[in-house]
Amino acid sequence: MTGPDTHRSDLDAGADAASPLPERDVLTVDPPNAEARLHSLRAPVTPLSRFYVRSNFSVPPIDVEAWRLEISGAVAHPLSFSLNDLRALGETTQVVTLECAGNGRTFLSPPVPGTAWTLGGTATGQFTGVPLHHVLAHAGVQPNAVEAVFSGADRGDCEGWGEVHFQRALPVADALRAEQGPLLCWQMNGAALLPEHGAPVRLIVPGWYAVASVKWLNAIELVTQPFAGYFQTDRYLYHEPGQPTQPVRHMRVRALLLDPDPEQSGRITADSPPIDVSAGRCRLSGIAWSGEGAVSGVRLSIDGGTTWHEANLTEPAEPGAPMRWHLDWHAMPGSHDVVICARDSAGNEQPLTQRWNELGYGNNCAQRVRLRVTSAG
Numbered sequence: 001m002t003g004p005d006t007h008r009s010d011l012d013a014g015a016d017a018a019s020p021l022p023e024r025d026v027l028t029v030d031p032p033n034a035e036a037r038l039h040s041l042r043a044p045v046t047p048l049s050r051f052y053v054r055s056n057f058s059v060p061p062i063d064v065e066a067w068r069l070e071i072s073g074a075v076a077h078p079l080s081f082s083l084n085d086l087r088a089l090g091e092t093t094q095v096v097t098l099e100c101a102g103n104g105r106t107f108l109s110p111p112v113p114g115t116a117w118t119l120g121g122t123a124t125g126q127f128t129g130v131p132l133h134h135v136l137a138h139a140g141v142q143p144n145a146v147e148a149v150f151s152g153a154d155r156g157d158c159e160g161w162g163e164v165h166f167q168r169a170l171p172v173a174d175a176l177r178a179e180q181g182p183l184l185c186w187q188m189n190g191a192a193l194l195p196e197h198g199a200p201v202r203l204i205v206p207g208w209y210a211v212a213s214v215k216w217l218n219a220i221e222l223v224t225q226p227f228a229g230y231f232q233t234d235r236y237l238y239h240e241p242g243q244p245t246q247p248v249r250h251m252r253v254r255a256l257l258l259d260p261d262p263e264q265s266g267r268i269t270a271d272s273p274p275i276d277v278s279a280g281r282c283r284l285s286g287i288a289w290s291g292e293g294a295v296s297g298v299r300l301s302i303d304g305g306t307t308w309h310e311a312n313l314t315e316p317a318e319p320g321a322p323m324r325w326h327l328d329w330h331a332m333p334g335s336h337d338v339v340i341c342a343r344d345s346a347g348n349e350q351p352l353t354q355r356w357n358e359l360g361y362g363n364n365c366a367q368r369v370r371l372r373v374t375s376a377g
């Protein structure tokens with residue numbers, strides 16, 4: 001296990017080879033939680049060996065031969081699918097960015113409890129499965145259904161609740177969405193889903209913080225009253241001072257600097273050393289995405305927020321992957337405070353100061369990095 005003060009050199013020197021989740025920064029071994037290194041996010045689709053992992057409980061043992069997906073509740077026809085039954089419904093492939101709602105949590109002050117994500121609680125996968133609306137059409141959702149509750153096979157003790165399964169609900173309209181809607185997936189990046197990502201079948205909900213994308217899925221129940229389980233009503237809520245409590249839903253707009261590598265000296269902390277670059281022509285580049293709209297712009301400041309420059313935006317090589325941005329700059333020797341701020345077509349912009357909340361969700365505060373420019377030898 002690696003701590004927040006672990007430096008890249010330690011991770012590369014052997015520790016990585018023995019890691020249960022190599023090529024990532026492991027936050028906890030069991031349950032498996034590991035963040036992606038930011039340079040891993042340069043490829044439009046993140047390799048499986050570099051994809052972040054977030055699990056509330058241990059990976060549950062599942063016998064794929066015996067596995068079933070049960071659909072019940074307010075439906076005309078309760079159904080039970082084997083993996084082959086699901087595959088027989090046809091398949092579609094979609095590139096989707098996942099992000100943990102806790103991404104960026106460690107930068108909040110005062111500190112909040114929860115898994116210590118820096119900025120690597122995100123990655124982009126190519127997911128193959130059957131559209132959920134297609135499966136639900138077979139079951140026939142009744143008009144009185146308000147939500148679909150998705151159950152994972154994983155379980156554990158939660159304070160005050162006893163043993164609970166990982167369960168999350170989606171409003172029926174979101175569950176039935178056809179365009180860019182949820183998928184029941186059995187493949188990721190062209191390979192069978194890995195155990196840590198929810199094998200044999202998981203839900204993928206494009207645009208939503210990934211807590212909605214239930215892994216190790218084994219049941220979908222259509223309910224006529226809002227679901228009130230632990231992960232719906234006790235966790236994954238914004239408790240923001242002076243604001244009404246809101247559930248975590250779509251991913252807030254965010255840009256990340258990927259090059260030069262902001263992790264060149266290890267995991268990013270509030271007091272990470274500056275990034276070294278040589279004087280002269282310098283390209284700053286990265287990605288930006290939003291679950292609430294299309295990314296409409298990324299602006300950068302190189303003087304700590306006094307003046308701003310609009311970055312160039314380009315579409316990703318894979319539709320569905322984050323937008324790419326870059327800014328060319330003539331780097332002058334010295335220390336420069338860079339601020340990176342994305343906005344989306346729904347009128348959202350990354351805040352320049354944190355939006356603190358008790359459980360540390362949705363911290364999309366603009367990324368700040370310090371560059372140390374030295375004259376080229």
Ligand SMILES: Nc1nc2c(c(=O)[nH]1)N[C@H]1C(S)=C(S)[C@@H](COP(=O)(O)O)O[C@H]1N2
Nearest residue numbers: 052053054055056100152166210211214215
């Ligand atoms: N069954 C189950 N599904 C789950 C979780 C979980 O703990 N159990 N964690 C959720 C959270 S909080 C996130 S961010 C994503 C992470 O998906 P990944 O591990 O494939 O990256 O899975 C979601 N689905």
Ligand SMILES: [Mo]
Nearest residue numbers: 054100101211
């Ligand atoms: Mo998450």
